[in-house]
Amino acid sequence: MTDLAPLSTPSGESTTPAAPVEHMKWWGWGVPGVAFHHEDKPEFAPFVKNAVGLDLHAAQPLEQPDFGALDVPASIAPDALREALARAVGEGNVRDDDLDRVVHTYGKSLRDLVRVRAGDLPRVPDLVVYPADEDGVQRVVDAAVAADAVLIPFGGGSNIAGSLQPDTAETRPIVSVDLGRLDRVLDIxxxxxxxxxxxxxxxxxxxxxxxxxxxxxxxxxxxxxxxxxxxxxxxxxxxxxxxxxxxxxxxxxxxxxxxxxxxxxxxxxxxxxxxxxxxxxxxxxxxxxxxxxxxxxxxxxIPAKRVIHAYFFPNWKAGSAAMQAIAASDVHPSVTRVSDARETGFSLATSKERRGFSALAQKGLFTVLRKRGWDLDQLCLSFIGYEGEPSTVAEQRKAVERIVKAHGGIGVGTGPGVLYDQKKFDTPYLRDFLLDRGAGGDVSETAAPWSRIDGLHDGVIAAAEDAYRRIGRKGWIMCHLSHSYHSGACLYFTFAFVFGDDPIAEYDTVKSAVQQAFIDLGGVPSHHHGIGVEHAQWLPDAISGQGVAVIEGLFAATDPGRHLNPAKITR
Amino acid sequence: MTDLAPLSTPSGESTTPAAPVEHMKWWGWGVPGVAFHHEDKPEFAPFVKNAVGLDLHAAQPLEQPDFGALDVPASIAPDALREALARAVGEGNVRDDDLDRVVHTYGKSLRDLVRVRAGDLPRVPDLVVYPADEDGVQRVVDAAVAADAVLIPFGGGSNIAGSLQPDTAETRPIVSVDLGRLDRVLDIxxxxxxxxxxxxxxxxxxxxxxxxxxxxxxxxxxxxxxxxxxxxxxxxxxxxxxxxxxxxxxxxxxxxxxxxxxxxxxxxxxxxxxxxxxxxxxxxxxxxxxxxxxxxxxxxxIPAKRVIHAYFFPNWKAGSAAMQAIAASDVHPSVTRVSDARETGFSLATSKERRGFSALAQKGLFTVLRKRGWDLDQLCLSFIGYEGEPSTVAEQRKAVERIVKAHGGIGVGTGPGVLYDQKKFDTPYLRDFLLDRGAGGDVSETAAPWSRIDGLHDGVIAAAEDAYRRIGRKGWIMCHLSHSYHSGACLYFTFAFVFGDDPIAEYDTVKSAVQQAFIDLGGVPSHHHGIGVEHAQWLPDAISGQGVAVIEGLFAATDPGRHLNPAKITR
CATH class of the missing domain: 3.30.465.10 (Uridine Diphospho-n-acetylenolpyruvylglucosamine Reductase; domain 3)
Known part of the structure; x- marks a missing residue:
């Protein structure tokens, strides 16, 4: 968390229940008191102005959302259910206070955050339970099913596919099962x-x-x-x-x-x-x-050595081709990742003064590349990770760098890799920063065969830009390739724009355009975020109507009473 | 097939139907006219005599089974079904002759071969269809389901888990769907x-x-x-x-x-x-x-280089530990395999004069090992395969051989590996050779964590030996470890004995003892042969009763009419 700083005025809300489980902020990502800031990143504000037209120097951040202003529907849990669950997990581990219930209502997709900040809470869990162990979970399941209640399991609450949200049409009591107390490594x-x-x-x-x-x-x-x-x-x-x-x-x-x-x-x-x-x-x-x-x-x-090296490629096609060549080789790096020119620009803009990329620029590297004929607007940043015995790491790096060179790339050392490694979990905080300033962003990822990767990359960006035109907003989309396999890879897109009058409808237009392009161009609705409700409409494209029918059959046969997180993945 | 020779008197039976699909012998493995022989393997007969008490010089092989002597139940397919299938795939591609139906009744487990040779055919498919393409398959499925018939897909017929056999209680018509005409690579x-x-x-x-x-x-x-x-x-x-x-x-x-x-x-x-x-x-x-x-x-x-090297280890524990160390290393061979001392003995005994192991023995290698203090009765043979660029193969081999040496093993070159590579698909022919002489053998495989491998190996052998005692037969069991993973490996057992009065009951006793030991000692019922009917009783041990219920639910929901190979895996 090197790139984040405590807020000067921590949120007054405490989300800690009686059970010792800490939750993320009810209105955003991460723990209270930590947020993204850009004061030490001089290129960030100009970048944002150019990308989505937002002037960070002029924009006044919104007040932190006020939990007290929310209109939280009352719990409909009957006393008998409450008592049965109390017998299952102990009195203090059955909660029905509004904060606990709201924390367990949504995940952290853009739609989730916009809704919760706006108090859009048509249905929230009626009870939250904190079992201490597996037996407690089984007793919760048994008690809830016996009472014809619905169960929604809850882990960290980071889901962005809508997998956590209660079905708004659900009239039975809903129980959120928080697994936070089952946090141990039992055996190695x-x-x-x-x-x-x-x-x-x-x-x-x-x-x-x-x-x-x-x-x-x-x-x-x-x-x-x-x-x-x-x-x-x-x-x-x-x-x-x-x-x-x-x-x-x-x-x-x-x-x-x-x-x-x-x-x-x-x-x-x-x-x-x-x-x-x-x-x-x-x-x-x-x-x-x-x-x-x-x-x-x-x-x-834990490997004896672990290192991430950065490389530059002259353009996307060179970078993606190099990633494929590495996947096809006898070498086995731990990370293969290349950003497109847009995401590379973003990375350069979020770099601190005199650190990482700025240092590279100051060293005159970019001047050298320009002299070599590189168009720096097409520059693509890549990270390759190596792990293992030092001798293996050295051999792997040598083999990878032969491939990098053959694709016109150059190595830029471990400096940016160190920054990447330190910052890799911080991106979600940036979304709250944007939301506080009236802009929204989210991510969509897919997987496709190598033969489809470049077309998919270009086509998704074109589809997003078309969507931005349709909603009349200046928008941004960027991409990286990561998770290489023998036959293909994952493409991970991040998009953002300043909201107009109807954030959710605008978001839907852009998100849908991206997802539909995945399907039209040979990808799948998700590589690793799941289906939930957000991606369900594209599931038949990935596995056919018969495939959906097989999953529906599985759910119907194994949960005829629809007690287990109904209406997720399929109806 | 270098190690097999055409029989002097080929079978008179032709198993080729009108559709150009060739099948294995109805009574055994492989194509008609090819069989195992031991005339050029001087150590084979003494090995068999010692292992199961069978004197190959005295044993008169049985006559080749006579198809005409079988009592094949008549097809119960109604004309309407026959006509509907003829519309689906063409008249000549719907067959109901006895030979075709018997060929499609069983796979090639020991139980299958004993039954088919004995004419034990309580239920055979009523029709065999040969669709030409996917549309034809779909029309067959539709026609059969419309007529309330049962479908059993048939590929090469090599299954040894009972996955192909008709349910003897099935009263509806049974259609075997032979996929043999769908034999093309459509696109690369x-x-x-x-x-x-x-x-x-x-x-x-x-x-x-x-x-x-x-x-x-x-x-x-x-x-x-x-x-x-x-x-x-x-x-x-x-x-x-x-x-x-x-x-x-x-x-x-x-x-x-x-x-x-x-x-x-x-x-x-x-x-x-x-x-x-x-x-x-x-x-x-x-x-x-x-x-x-x-x-x-x-x-x-296709890799530039592909080679299999042989190694000897002083005992099983050293060999299995070496395989685990290779799996845990940064090296990625294509094959990691080690035979226990029994299987090593079998391999040495099936080697030809002046070739492979005999050559090694003649070179005095065994004398040297004995002088080094090795107990040659504990000798374990290992094969490690390398594939890739020549430089990678060389590096991998170097790294593996460091591990081999650290576990007390020594390299014995590529000679045995070449033999292994040539003979690797021949073993099933040996079973027919034994069956012709009143002895039976089969295989059982499992997978388990590395922590369980040695205990499983010893425990399964003890369980088989106990089973042999119970049936009063002198029996043989041997094993190799293959298919290495990060967390474990596959153990593959081969067992054989001379039949007494009730071959199937005796087989059941031994096979069940082996399978039960898999479960008791941390393995699963099968690593790669499937469940079928042979392994179904141990399925709950691997995935629990709830897991079986999930699979049953899946089948019940997606095939409520039970038209799709019913009673396999679960009821």
């Missing part, structure tokens, strides 16, 4: 490189328990600081070092899920041929098959 | 390393279409010569080079499945977060979700 099988970890453990808590024993899970999504193992599994998350450690679907070997009929247990083995994979049904199930209580995951010895 | 996306391949293509047909264009699928299961892409997907197959290329679940990116409601299509992308994975539900579905017509699979450029 050192001989196998497997760890049993409770589902509610946040990223930092997992590493804090693994690292002292010499292990890491190697899973570092952007949301790492505020997302949980259970949430990663439930949404098929992917972390920044996935090229080496795999997506969470690869990392997760065993699972335990509290279901209405009892515990579902998948034995942790490296691979199995035991019919349609129940493990891969729970992965991505977003609460619809039950409440994940525990996973047995692959863990790795 | 060279930019992405993806190929669209029809489900009925056999291993050699796939490579024959890919290789001339410079590509390989890299999937080489033991059954390669007689198994199909669709069958690999339907059973979650794994090939010998899986350490490099992945299991079929990793290789398969896109899928097309003919279902009663129409085509299910999973878009081919490298990774996706689109709810519970429909791709991973079709994988391992054994026909219960529909008929797989096509898969889009990862293909790789």
């Amino acid at each position: 099988d050192e001989a196998a490189g497997l760890a049993r970890i409770q589902a509610g453990a946040l990223g930092p808590a997992i590493e804090a328990q693994l690292n002292p024993r010499g292990w890491t899970i190697g899973h570092f999504p952007d949301s790492f600081t505020h997302s949980t193992l259970g949430g990663w599994v439930a949404t098929r998350s992917s972390g920044m070092q996935s090229d080496k450690y795999g997506d969470i679907a690869d990392i997760t070997r065993g699972l335990r899920v509290a279901r209405p009929g009892g515990m579902l247990e998948v034995r942790a083995v490296p691979s199995a041929s035991t019919g349609p994979s129940v493990r891969e049904m729970v992965l991505g199930s977003e609460g619809r098959l039950g409440v994940i209580t525990e996973a047995t995951v692959q863990v790795h010895r | 996306d060279e930019a992405a390393g993806l190929a669209r391949i029809q489900a009925g293509a056999l291993g050699p047909a796939i490579e024959a279409q890919l290789n001339p264009r410079g590509w390989t699928i890299g999937h080489f299961p033991d059954s390669f010569t007689h198994s199909t892409l669709g069958g690999w997907v339907a059973t979650r197959s794994s090939g010998m080079q899986s350490d490099k290329y992945g299991d079929i679940a990793d290789i398969t990116r896109g899928l097309r499945v003919a279902r009663p409601g129409g085509m299910l299509e999973v878009r081919a992308v490298p990774s996706a977060s689109t709810g519970p994975s429909v791709r991973e539900m079709v994988l391992g579905s054994e026909g219960r979700l529909g008929v797989i017509t096509e898969a889009t699979v990862q293909v790789h450029r």
